[in-house]
Amino acid sequence: MELDRIAIAPRLRTSWEAIDLGFLMARRWYWPLFACWALPCLVLTTLAVALLPGSPGYAVLLVWWLKPLLDRAPLYFLSQALFDEPITIRQCLAGLFSLWRKGCIPWLLWRRFNFNRSFDMPVTLLEGLSGPRGRQRLSVLHRQNTGAAFWLTVIGLGVELLIVCGLVFLLKMMVPDEFTWRVMKFVFAHEQVTDWAFFALAVLAMALVAPFYIAAGFALYISRRIELEAWDIEIRFRHLVKKYLARPLSSLLSLLLLVLCIASVAVPEIAVAGAGEAATGKTTIDRTIDRTNDSKPPAIVGSAAEAKTLINQTLAGEDFHEVVETSGWRLKPAESEEGNAVLPQWFVTLVEWLDRVLSVEAPADEESDEPDLEWLAAVIEVFLWATMALLLVLFLFFYRREIRNAVIAYRDKRQPRPETPQMLFGLEVSRESLPDDIPGLVRHYSREGDFRQALSLLYRSTLSGLMHNHGFVFNDSHTEGECVALVRVGGNVALSSFTEELTGFWQSLAYGHREPGAQVVDHLCIRWQELFDDEE
Incomplete structure (x- = not known):
């Protein structure tokens, strides 16, 4: 990885600036x-x-997984x-299986619901x-950018x-109005x-969003590495070296001469200082302490005991006694001070083990003897929110038809019911x-052989019952x-099924002049x- 060939400006960015950079990439x-991604x-x-020819829901869940x-x-x-170092799509896909083998099992099992996937991958x-x-x-x-990575996934x-x-x-919207009922x-x-x-459509949506999601997470990762490893400073130094190497030889000789002059001036000063310290018994550190303490006159330290006393006095000052108050969760002692209630030892052991395995290491200046359990609360909160979101998505997916029918029924109830027609396609209803x-x-x-009158009466009574007893609105x-x-949508x-069967026989008789027969009429009756008979 050659840092000086990076295609972006190596500078410190906020997490949201890094996401914008990822979208640009x-x-x-x-x-x-x-x-x-799509191939x-x-x-x-x-x-x-x-594998799942009759279960499209499980198929899309498998692809998502x-x-x-x-x-x-x-x-x-x-x-x-x-x-x-651009590569072709063919070169990238040629090593696909080697890419899939790295950490495949964790990412498909316990790390599958990691909301920082694009940042951690x-x-x-x-x-x-x-x-x-x-x-x-x-x-x-994870000390930075995890919040942005979480919301990027959501x-x-x-x-x-x-x-x-x-x-x-x-x-x-693309379906013409006259074909709406046919499409429905x-x-x-x-x-x-x-x-x-x-x-x-779900697979297509995943493919369209994937480049932006992956690039934004990668930009968060690169931004964090620039911050931790100071890529911007290293690249700047490399540019300076190239700049000076490109100058003429005379400039390099002048620079070398300047460095030698500075070194020749600095060495005698150090020697003289060492001689002075040997004669007076006072070190450079002692003089520095004396200069920083303006409220007291300069003191001459003549022995190690006096130097130790002066150091202790300095350490006892206000500069070395800054008090920082922090608040957080911690475990109670195994034996409660207020009563005889005792936590189970297995619970204490489990929490301590989780704290050692999953907790983020604190900086040296923030270490404390008390275990910090804020991480546990954050993990539980994220897990609960993720579980609720997943259950909501699954509920909406598997019950989408029932929800759609309920919305249609509620909308129909709120709409003013039109007046029931007295005639439908030439029949009194x-x-x-x-x-x-x-x-x-x-x-x-x-029995009289007048099947047209029989089916006409049965069909008219059916339409009337559908409108007056079942609430269907016909125009x-x-x-x-x-x-x-x-009726099918209801x-x-x-x-x-009865309405469709009766309508089919009526259309065959009315338009095709095909009589159904006495057995068919008796069956329909x-x-x-x-x-309908109980409703009458």
Whole structure:
């Protein structure tokens, strides 16, 4: 890694400035990053569809679970391009399996729900650290930028959901109004196709967001390394060296002569100072202490005992007694001072072990004898929020149809109900136009061979019952097929199947002049009684 070939300005940045830098890098190399993510994803998606042909929900969950592996090829490409060592997409994908092997198991199991994934992944992939060394490295990096990395993951997930919803609404807007009912009928009749369409949109949204997410996390990592390792200073020194090496030889000789002059002046001064200290018995440190203490006259220290006394007096001053108050959580003693309550020893041992394994090492000047348990509260809080968010997403995904039907029903209830029509496609459907004993009259028409009157009466009574007893809203402009679609949307399977069957026989008789027969009429009459007779 040659720092002087870095493609960005090496300076200290805030976490949000680093994320902006990552977005700029994603825009600069978007299509290579997109290809490095999308091509392996296409293979994994094909395998998921082959393994789970009837479960698009589990297939998209499998692809989402493998995102830590899919993020690695774009991250490797970005690390090479940042230091002016660009590689082709083919070269990047050629070493894909070697990239996937590094820390594969942890990232797919206990580290899968790590909200700092984009910030932590370079430690595993680029530095090759794992185990205790990896945890120690992460403890140093996590002292800054973890909050921004957390919100980067949360917002990235939200953007993916917004893209899916936006694409769905875009497709809906592109459908002409006259084809809306046909599309709705197709959607409800082919739910499996709809689920696979949602699966494709979800994978597409992941692929579109991935370059920005990976580049922003990598920029946070690079910004943190610039801060820790002072890359900006090192690069500046390298530029100065190159600048001086490029000057003529006379300038170098002048610089060397100046250094020798400074060294020749400094050596006698040190010698004279050493001689003075030997004669007076006073060291340079003693003189420095005397000069800094302006409130007291200069004192001559003649022995080691007097020097020790002066040092103790200086250490007893206010400069060395700064009191800093800190607050935090700590374990109570095993035996409570207020009573006989005793914590279980296994609990104390477990918390101490977790503190040793997971806690971030504090700087030397902040070390304390009391264990700091703020990390435990933060871990529990993040885990609870992540669990709630995951449960909410799963609930919305698996119950999306029920939620949609509830919203439609609530909207229909709030809307003013239009006046019930008296005529539908030439048939009287008012209650006043129907006889009291509908099944008996239908069977009478059937025995007489007048199947048109029998089906007409049964169909009219069905439409009237749907409007007056079940709350369906039919307009004068609706066709028979549109009425069937509205009943199907209502969710009552028995009612929708009977309406569709009766409508089919009525259309065959009214438009095709095909009589159904007495057995069919009797069967339809029995089903009508099961659904509507009790309501009358």
